[in-house]
Amino acid sequence: MKKVLLAVVGIMFAATSFAQNGLVASLSHGTDITYFYGVNALKDAVAVAESGDIINLSDGSFNATDITKAIILRGAGIDSKEPTYIVNNFTIEIPAEDTNQFTMEGIKCSNTMATKGTFANPYFLKCQFNVVSNAAESDAVTNIMFVNCKIIGNINVGANNSYYFVNCYVKDIARYQNASLTATNCIINSIAAGLTQSEWYNCIFYTSRYTEGGFPNDVKCMNCYSLAYGPSGYAYGIFRGPSCINCKEFPTWESMFKSFKGTYTDEETFELTDEAKAEYIGNDEKESGLYGGLQPYNSTPSYPLITTMTVDKQTTTDGKLGVTIEVSK
Numbered sequence: 001m002k003k004v005l006l007a008v009v010g011i012m013f014a015a016t017s018f019a020q021n022g023l024v025a026s027l028s029h030g031t032d033i034t035y036f037y038g039v040n041a042l043k044d045a046v047a048v049a050e051s052g053d054i055i056n057l058s059d060g061s062f063n064a065t066d067i068t069k070a071i072i073l074r075g076a077g078i079d080s081k082e083p084t085y086i087v088n089n090f091t092i093e094i095p096a097e098d099t100n101q102f103t104m105e106g107i108k109c110s111n112t113m114a115t116k117g118t119f120a121n122p123y124f125l126k127c128q129f130n131v132v133s134n135a136a137e138s139d140a141v142t143n144i145m146f147v148n149c150k151i152i153g154n155i156n157v158g159a160n161n162s163y164y165f166v167n168c169y170v171k172d173i174a175r176y177q178n179a180s181l182t183a184t185n186c187i188i189n190s191i192a193a194g195l196t197q198s199e200w201y202n203c204i205f206y207t208s209r210y211t212e213g214g215f216p217n218d219v220k221c222m223n224c225y226s227l228a229y230g231p232s233g234y235a236y237g238i239f240r241g242p243s244c245i246n247c248k249e250f251p252t253w254e255s256m257f258k259s260f261k262g263t264y265t266d267e268e269t270f271e272l273t274d275e276a277k278a279e280y281i282g283n284d285e286k287e288s289g290l291y292g293g294l295q296p297y298n299s300t301p302s303y304p305l306i307t308t309m310t311v312d313k314q315t316t317t318d319g320k321l322g323v324t325i326e327v328s329k
Contacts (some may be wrong), residue, residue, distance in 0.1 A: 008136045028054040039063050042086065046071070052100045055082045057107070064090035064111070070100035075107035078150070079299040081265075083108050093117040099112040115140060115161075124149055126299050134161050137178075149295050151266050156182060167290050167297045171264060185282065185293035187270055189262060192237075200224050202282030206262055206291045207238050214240030218253040223283045225250050248281065270297070 002035040025041035027034045027049055038046040043065035045055045054072045057080035067073075067090065074263045075084030085108045086298040093116040096104050097291035105125040112131040115122060118140045127146075130153040134141060147166045154172035157163055157179050167184040172190040173181075181198040198219050205226040214222055214237055221244040228249035239247040251263045258271045270290050272280070 010250045022058075024058040025054045025062070029055070044328055051098050059084050060191060061087050061110075064088040066091045066093070067102070068093055068095070070094050070098045070102040070312050072103045072105075072180075074303060075104050075127075076125060076303065076305060077106045077299060077301045078108050080305075085110055087111065089114070092122060092194060094119040094122070096120075105303075112271075115139070115144060117141065121145070124145075128152060129155075130157070134159065147295055148299060150264075163240040167293055167295050169264070169270060169290065185291075185295075187260075187289055189264075200323065202284070202288045202292055203239065204256065204280070214238045215244060217242060219243060221245070221247055222245065223281065225280045227254070227256075228252065238326065246283070250276070256280065 007177050011181070023041050025036040025045040027045045027131055029050060034045070034048070034052075037211070039061070042055070042057060042062040046065050046067055047070055048290070049071050051070045052072075053069075054074065054096065057073070057075045059076040059080070062085065064086050084106060087110045089112040090109075090235075091114045092102060096118050098119070102119075102122045103125065104127055106127065108128040111132055112124060112133055112232045113129055116132040116134070116136065116139055120198055122140045122141065122144055124144075124146045128150045130151075131254050132151055132155040134144070134157065137159050142162045143164065145164045146163060146168050147168070148168065149165075150169045152171050154174040155163075155170060155174070156174055158284055159178060162180045163182070163188050164196075165181075167185045168183070169187045169190065170183075173188065174190075182201075183208060184198070184201045185325045186200075186203045188203060191205065191207050196216055196218055200219070200221045201223060202220075203224045205224065207226055221239060224239070224247045224251050226238050226247070241250070256272060256276045258269075258273055260268050260270050272287055272289055272291070280288045282292050284293060286292035
């Protein structure tokens, strides 16, 4: 849906995404808006932001910066023709006394994002990550939530943290140590051995690194499905624990997915075949994988995006400058 709005300069944009102005970060603090430009626009906006403020990023690539405030950070969407990227490594470490929720949506992170310290409830929605890290024993970040996200590299889970994945794709869960994890309607390419304290619902596994013994007894797994044999003919058999309920194997990638064969591409949709949708269902009687459950995968940002903006050449008699904005959602 597209809407054309007539406005004047000074309007508070729900999201800023117009390439003709280059790299732009808009910082919203109440009714006040400040704009920053260039590759360091994100860094400059974060430096003066306060907890609870909203930073909107245009499409394009922004240099990363460490974040120590519970801001709301928004991009142009990960599957749009012109996505928003954060490049280079960065950490998120919110003071425990900050009661606002850190939120990130609609952004591709090209390198490593790490959560550190002791805080709760960071929320990542419709984002794409290369590497997600949190493995230090001193960290205790709880209720780390990923919804409709893609982790195309690996996630290093560990320490005293708790993770929730909802309708996400994860290439490789590479490490697991003294943390809890719950995944619902996810696609997991690879899991390292030794997982404990984890729960899996309506998930689809490739499990190319899980080579011994299947899931431990303290892993809960319901209505999940795993590729039976790897490329070398190895029988995975991960559903061996007593708490694996209504779980079974599928013979080939082709029998499960329309196009996905275990190798990630940005164009991949992870859609199931019609036969798989009918056979491999979740505990809610909907299809397993990304498009079942309560929050089926959808990468479109939840906020309006400004796709075009035209500014009048002359001001009005009262000194205001007319702006025509086309908003798409």
